[in-house]
Amino acid sequence: MCTTCGCGDGHEDHPQGHAPNPLAPWSAPAPLAHGTRLISLEVDVLEKNDRYAAANRAAFASHAVQAINLMSSPGSGKTSLLVRTIEAIRGTRPVAVIEGDQETARDAERIRATGAPATQINTGKGCHLDAEAVGRAVATLAPAAGGVLFIENVGNLVCPAAFDLGEAAKVVVLSVTEGEDKPLKYPEMFRVASLLLLNKADLLPYVDFDVDFALQCARRVNPGLTAILTSAKSGAGIDEWLDWIERGRPPRIAAVR
Amino acid sequence: MHEMSLCQSIAELIEDAARRERFQRVRTVTLEVGRLAAVEPEALEFCFEAAMRGGRAEGARLEIVATDGRAWCLGCGREILISRPLDPCPHCGGGQVQVTGGTEMRIKALEVE
Numbered sequence: 001m002c003t004t005c006g007c008g009d010g011h012e013d014h015p016q017g018h019a020p021n022p023l024a025p026w027s028a029p030a031p032l033a034h035g036t037r038l039i040s041l042e043v044d045v046l047e048k049n050d051r052y053a054a055a056n057r058a059a060f061a062s063h064a065v066q067a068i069n070l071m072s073s074p075g076s077g078k079t080s081l082l083v084r085t086i087e088a089i090r091g092t093r094p095v096a097v098i099e100g101d102q103e104t105a106r107d108a109e110r111i112r113a114t115g116a117p118a119t120q121i122n123t124g125k126g127c128h129l130d131a132e133a134v135g136r137a138v139a140t141l142a143p144a145a146g147g148v149l150f151i152e153n154v155g156n157l158v159c160p161a162a163f164d165l166g167e168a169a170k171v172v173v174l175s176v177t178e179g180e181d182k183p184l185k186y187p188e189m190f191r192v193a194s195l196l197l198l199n200k201a202d203l204l205p206y207v208d209f210d211v212d213f214a215l216q217c218a219r220r221v222n223p224g225l226t227a228i229l230t231s232a233k234s235g236a237g238i239d240e241w242l243d244w245i246e247r248g249r250p251p252r253i254a255a256v257r
Numbered sequence: 258m259h260e261m262s263l264c265q266s267i268a269e270l271i272e273d274a275a276r277r278e279r280f281q282r283v284r285t286v287t288l289e290v291g292r293l294a295a296v297e298p299e300a301l302e303f304c305f306e307a308a309m310r311g312g313r314a315e316g317a318r319l320e321i322v323a324t325d326g327r328a329w330c331l332g333c334g335r336e337i338l339i340s341r342p343l344d345p346c347p348h349c350g351g352g353q354v355q356v357t358g359g360t361e362m363r364i365k366a367l368e369v370e
Contacts, residue, residue: 045288046263159262163259221343
């Protein structure tokens with residue numbers, strides 16, 4: 001048997017020009033059929049998304065726009081928290097929002113009611129936002145230089161974690177009406193986030209939610225994770241959340257348009 | 258269920274490679290999937306078949322090769338290998354581990370004709 005490709009040709013090896021089998025070091029590949037060849041690709045499956053993400057990141061940097069990707073399960077209060085946040089930031093910095101949902105423009109309408117510009121992306125059957133769709137939305141929205149751009153991802157604790165949108169930071173929202181152990185059940189989402197907002201804190205007196213245990217679960221997955229208790233209703237934690245955003249503010253560029 | 262979008266990306270990358278490398282059909286797609294990548298191999302296989310339909314890799318075999326999950330244990334300060342995101346450190350049993358690798362997914366090679 002050919003020792004290079006494993007074909008059952010009887011010869012010890014192909015005489016020449018036989019490319020070494022790139023699969024050899026890490027698996028025992030099926031023999032190559034004659035008339036076929038192996039192409040070593042070594043390309044990341046998300047390469048295309050990552051290229052769009054890099055373009056978004058460069059565009060954000062050139063306009064000193066601070067993009068924040070907000071992710072959570074449906075119903076954690078992301079949109080209400082955003083409305084409250086916009087009201088608090090407005091007047092200090094420009095704010096714009098990209099809303100991601102499978103259907104309807106309801107969330108973008110809620111944001112526009114605050115006076116902030118918003119664009120809705122409907123993903124249809126898609127379960128997450130990708131960098132290409134965000135790039136198109138950014139072109140329409142044209143967020144003001146030096147401002148904050150919130151990207152509210154599709155409510156889903158699984159898929160959005162895998163797609164880089166070109167954001168400066170990923171923030172995960174977990175509400176106190178959910179289970180404290182969600183970080184253990186959906187570890188990838190909590191691993192990629194750099195901030196955890198424990199939302200609906202005003203409901204803590206009425207629910208059996210153990211804040212310490214929730215933080216323990218989150219830090220089991222992501223030991224360095226920062227957390228803030230927030231409430232869109234009472235305004236608790238909003239100042240701390242604004243401070244966190246301010247600390248991540250990109251350096252102002254002299255030549256922004 | 259983002260496995261479908263991943264498979265659609267794979268289909269596009271294959272068509273790109275076909276133009277570059279001038280091949281007509283793909284027999285086998287070898288995919289390297291980190292043990293800590295947030296994908297389900299069974300869902301991937303299911304979507305793969307559907308996503309390849311009508312393209313050069315229609316009917317191709319999908320070979321998934323798992324790569325190690327790598328992490329850093331904050332308890333004992335060692336580099337460790339884990340196979341699931343919440344595995345404790347195999348040396349000290351500590352639960353505070355920071356994932357450092359094994360979350361990627363790459364098309365390693367194509368067997369083409």
